[in-house]
Amino acid sequence: MSAPKAVAWVAQQRVLIALVALIAFGALRYDHFLGAFNVLSVLRYNSMFALTSLGMAFVIMNAGIDLSVGTTAACASVVAALLSPYGLLPGLVGGVGAGFVVGVVNAFMITRMRILPFVATLAGMLMASGTGLLLAHNQSISVSYDTDFTWLGQGDFLGFPVPAWIAGLAYVYGSLVLNYTAFGRYILAIGGNEDAARLMGLPVDTVIFWAYVQSGVCAGFAGVILAAQFGAGQPAEGVGWELFSIAAVVVGGTLLTGGMGSVVTTLFGVLLLGLIFNVLNFENGLGWISLSAFWQSVVRGVFLMVVVMAGSGRRRALAAA
Amino acid sequence: MVDAPIAARGRRNLGVAVFFRRYAALAGLVVLLAFNFAVTPNFASLQTLNVNLTQVAEIVIVSVGMTLVISTGGIDLSVGSLMAIAGALAPLIFLSPFGAAFPILGDALAFVVPVVVATLLGLFNGWFITRFQVQPIVGTLVMFIAGRGIGQVLTNGNLQVFHNPVFQFIGLGRIFGAPFQVIIMLIAVGLAAWMLRRTLFGRHVLAVGGNERAARLSGVPVDRVKQFVYAISGLCAGVAGLVVISINSSSDANLVGLGMELDAIAAVAVGGTPFTGGQANVIGSMVGALLIQLLRYTLLANGVPDAAALVVKGVIIAGAVWSQQRGRTA
Numbered sequence: 001m002s003a004p005k006a007v008a009w010v011a012q013q014r015v016l017i018a019l020v021a022l023i024a025f026g027a028l029r030y031d032h033f034l035g036a037f038n039v040l041s042v043l044r045y046n047s048m049f050a051l052t053s054l055g056m057a058f059v060i061m062n063a064g065i066d067l068s069v070g071t072t073a074a075c076a077s078v079v080a081a082l083l084s085p086y087g088l089l090p091g092l093v094g095g096v097g098a099g100f101v102v103g104v105v106n107a108f109m110i111t112r113m114r115i116l117p118f119v120a121t122l123a124g125m126l127m128a129s130g131t132g133l134l135l136a137h138n139q140s141i142s143v144s145y146d147t148d149f150t151w152l153g154q155g156d157f158l159g160f161p162v163p164a165w166i167a168g169l170a171y172v173y174g175s176l177v178l179n180y181t182a183f184g185r186y187i188l189a190i191g192g193n194e195d196a197a198r199l200m201g202l203p204v205d206t207v208i209f210w211a212y213v214q215s216g217v218c219a220g221f222a223g224v225i226l227a228a229q230f231g232a233g234q235p236a237e238g239v240g241w242e243l244f245s246i247a248a249v250v251v252g253g254t255l256l257t258g259g260m261g262s263v264v265t266t267l268f269g270v271l272l273l274g275l276i277f278n279v280l281n282f283e284n285g286l287g288w289i290s291l292s293a294f295w296q297s298v299v300r301g302v303f304l305m306v307v308v309m310a311g312s313g314r315r316r317a318l319a320a321a
Numbered sequence: 322m323v324d325a326p327i328a329a330r331g332r333r334n335l336g337v338a339v340f341f342r343r344y345a346a347l348a349g350l351v352v353l354l355a356f357n358f359a360v361t362p363n364f365a366s367l368q369t370l371n372v373n374l375t376q377v378a379e380i381v382i383v384s385v386g387m388t389l390v391i392s393t394g395g396i397d398l399s400v401g402s403l404m405a406i407a408g409a410l411a412p413l414i415f416l417s418p419f420g421a422a423f424p425i426l427g428d429a430l431a432f433v434v435p436v437v438v439a440t441l442l443g444l445f446n447g448w449f450i451t452r453f454q455v456q457p458i459v460g461t462l463v464m465f466i467a468g469r470g471i472g473q474v475l476t477n478g479n480l481q482v483f484h485n486p487v488f489q490f491i492g493l494g495r496i497f498g499a500p501f502q503v504i505i506m507l508i509a510v511g512l513a514a515w516m517l518r519r520t521l522f523g524r525h526v527l528a529v530g531g532n533e534r535a536a537r538l539s540g541v542p543v544d545r546v547k548q549f550v551y552a553i554s555g556l557c558a559g560v561a562g563l564v565v566i567s568i569n570s571s572s573d574a575n576l577v578g579l580g581m582e583l584d585a586i587a588a589v590a591v592g593g594t595p596f597t598g599g600q601a602n603v604i605g606s607m608v609g610a611l612l613i614q615l616l617r618y619t620l621l622a623n624g625v626p627d628a629a630a631l632v633v634k635g636v637i638i639a640g641a642v643w644s645q646q647r648g649r650t651a
Contacts, residue, residue: 065458067583113643116597118396118458119590122583123639130631138628235628239580243398243462256456294473301467308455308463 014310015253015268022275030282038278040161044153044229046274047163048073049244050267051222053252054167054174055215056245057266061178062211063191063258064110064117068124069219070241072102074234075132076223081141081233084149091149092224099220102128103213110212111205121212125242132235141233153228163225170218174263187211192259247300248273251307276300345644346591346608349637353615361622369618371500375568377614378502379561384585384592384606385509386443386554391589392517393530393550394598395450395457400558400585402468403442404578407435407562409472412481412572415488428487436559442468443555447548461551465582472574481572492567502564506607509557513603526550530598587613587634591641613637 026033052069059066080095102124109120143149155162178184186207190197198204222241227233246256252269254261277296357364383400390397411431414420420427442464450460486493494501517523525546528536537543558578566572592609594602613634620630 109639109643113639114646115639115642118596119586119642120639122587122590123635125583126635126638127632130628130633130635133628133631134626138626243465246458247462247466250459250462256459292474292477294470294478297470298467298474299470301463301465301470304459304466305449305463308449308459309453 015251015265015272019268019272019275022272022279026275026279026282030279030286033278033282040164042271042274042278043164044161046270047161047167048222048225048229049241049248049274050167050270051170051218051225052215052241053245053248053266053270054170054263055218056242057249057252057254057261057263058174058178058187058211059117059215060246060249060254060256061191061258061261062187062208063194064208064211065121065246065256066106066212066215067118067121067242068102068106068128069215069222069245070238071125071129071132072099072216072219072238073223073226073241074236074238075099075102075128075135076220077227077237078132078136078141078223078233078235080149080224080227081143082135084147084227085144087147088149088151091143091147091227092152095224095227096217096220099216099218099223100213101216102219103216106216107209107212111209117212129235129238132233136233136235138235140235141227143227143231143233145231150228150231153225153230163229166221166225170221171263171267178263183207183210188259188261190258244273247304250311251304253311255311273300273303276303345641346593346605346612349641350608350612350615353612353619357615357619357622361619364622373611373614373618374503374506375500377610378500378506379564380581380584380588380610380614381506381607382502382509382557382561382564383554383581384588384610385513385603386550386557387582387585388589388592388594388601388603388606389513389517389526389550390457390554391530391586391594391596392598392601393526393547394533394596395547395550396461396586396596397443397446397551397554398458398461398582399442399446399464399468400554400561401578401581402465402472403439403555403558404562404565404581405469405472405574405576406442406475407439407559408566408572408577409475409481409574410435410438411488411563411566412483413475415485416481416483424487428485431488432491432563435563436556439559439562440552440556443558444548444552446555447551450551451544451547469574472577476572476574478575482570483572484570489567489570492564502568505560505564509560510603510607517601517603522546522549527599527601530600532599584610584613587638590638593641593645595645609641612641 032038052073056066056069076095076098079098080091083094084091105127106121106124109115109123110117152162157165178187186197186202189202190204190207194204226237248269249266250256250269251272252262252266254266276299280296280299363369387397387400414434415427415431417427420431446461446464449455449463450457490501491505492502496504517526525536525541528541529543529546533543561581562577565577588610589606590596590609591612592602592605592607594600594605616633616637617630620633621627
């Protein structure tokens with residue numbers, strides 16, 4: 001095992017260790033923390049963030065950024081809700097298709113118009129938000145309960161929530177693609193050194209293009225789940241999801257400089273950030289202290305800070321290696 | 322007008338392309354103004370001018386700091402959260418028993434303390450980024466997430482309503498008919514533009530953004546320059562936060578400055594400051610903010626829904642940056 005690999009392996013375990021420690025803490029301290037209801041609702045709710053974070057992880061490993069995932073999910077939830085009277089499949093395809101379109105627009109701006117990802121996806125974010133609001137006439141769009149569309153958000157399959165299945169399958173797909181396909185390897189190669197990748201003859205623009213489309217599709221799935229889970233397409237939702245997703249990817253140990261990262265640890269990052277909120281809720285339930293919900297963002301921010309500080313030593317080790 | 326790049330390279334080929342890149346936003350603004358004078362009813366009035374200027378002032382104030390940060394090759398996502406903290410602190414001070422007992426001192430402290438706190442938190446951003454060699458986007462993401470939470474915790478998430486003419490002068494006052502925050506805005510833009518052109522610190526900022534390693538090797542105190550730049554960004558955000566709550570006569574930590582980081586970044590991008598660092602165009606950022614604001618006003622005044630205006634805003638940002646980039650490579 002080469003030095004960077006060994007370091008990355010330790011980093012991967014570090015995220016896992018933190019996650020296990022938090023779960024152990026919760027399980028010992030609170031009665032129903034590991035109860036089926038809590039576990040399943042945490043999974044159901046965080047599946048949306050898991051999906052946007054997965055798309056984000058690929059983009060970030062590619063040394064880019066996607067600010068549009070939140071409003072893309074909101075826009076997709078509106079499209080899915082509008083199509084839900086026609087059935088489960090039209091709603092699903094419509095929502096995911098909306099995400100696909102936003103992804104293509106982002107990718108076009110980045111690879112063809114040569115606009116920096118940060119600015120391009122900022123523009124994409126505004127366009128997706130505006131489109132969602134236009135389609136929904138600035139209101140929530142109730143989904144149809146006549147079809148089985150809501151199953152996508154509220155249903156269970158083999159005892160697990162359907163959204164968790166979707167997110168889980170997406171992570172299996174992501175992990176396989178990153179580690180075992182040319183596309184995944186190219187993502188990392190381009191993220192590591194774009195010029196070198198170009199000189200090696202890798203299809204740089206094509207790979208970058210599909211990384212953003214993939215992120216859009218992931219956000220589309222998140223939007224479908226959003227609509228199905230809460231019974232409405234919500235054009236004003238999704239604010240700040242992009243930054244939550246970036247935080248989850250960073251907590252998962254992926255460097256924003258690109259070229260390195262892991263799909264699985266991104267999932268750990270999502271669960272860690274999600275569980276902090278959950279633990280705070282339980283802590284309030286105990287009645288010893290009364291922390292308002294506002295503390296969760298303070299705790300999340302401090303947590304992100306600690307993770308980044310811990311990671312800075314690792315970066316130095318990498319630079320030395 | 323435009324702050325020159327470190328080397329005097331812009332002088333040689335002031336061709337059409339360079340002109341286009343530099344003044345694209347300004348040209349857009351002129352076209353938009355002409356369109357409005359011709360089409361929008363009652364456009365040529367002092368009221369229209371005041372409405373647009375007062376609405377844009379807070380964005381411009383924040384984007385002054387953002388321009389400096391971006392010209393060092395960084396980014397500051399925390400400005401909206403710092404606005405929320407400053408906005409939460411000020412009423413806490415002048416509404417407190419102490420502030421009620423000593424109104425003058427209370428009002429003075431309500432100006433000074435929030436701005437100082439925002440500046441220090443900005444300094445913290447800079448320290449965090451330089452000390453741990455964190456990317457600015459992650460480093461300021463910490464304060465983005467935690468900052469609004471701090472503001473909410475301070476006020477328990479409650480809306481603070483107040484009526485305090487002395488304090489609210491910053492948002493509602495007028496000097497010779499000009500809204501006070503517009504004067505603040507012009508002072509901030511002027512100071513920053515002067516600093517970038519005429520002071521050592523300004524040249525250091527551009528040197529750090531142009532080539533950090535070279536700047537370090539030639540003895541520029543890179544870390545200190547960066548810390549200072551983030552502190553200035555925090556200062557601007559703090560002032561903008563006070564302006565916002567004064568206009569609203571209330572402070573809601575959940576809403577003050579929400580999304581401001583993106584508005585400011587958009588203004589900087591449209592204004593022609595490249596995200597790669599090394600160049601700064603503070604006046605351009607002001608023009609960019611004015612362009613975005615006037616565009617939204619034009620669409621709303623002509624009956625286009627706000628949601629469509631969002632889409633157009635996105636297209637404008639992409640288009641402006643695209644045209645500048647073409648100008649740069651041409």
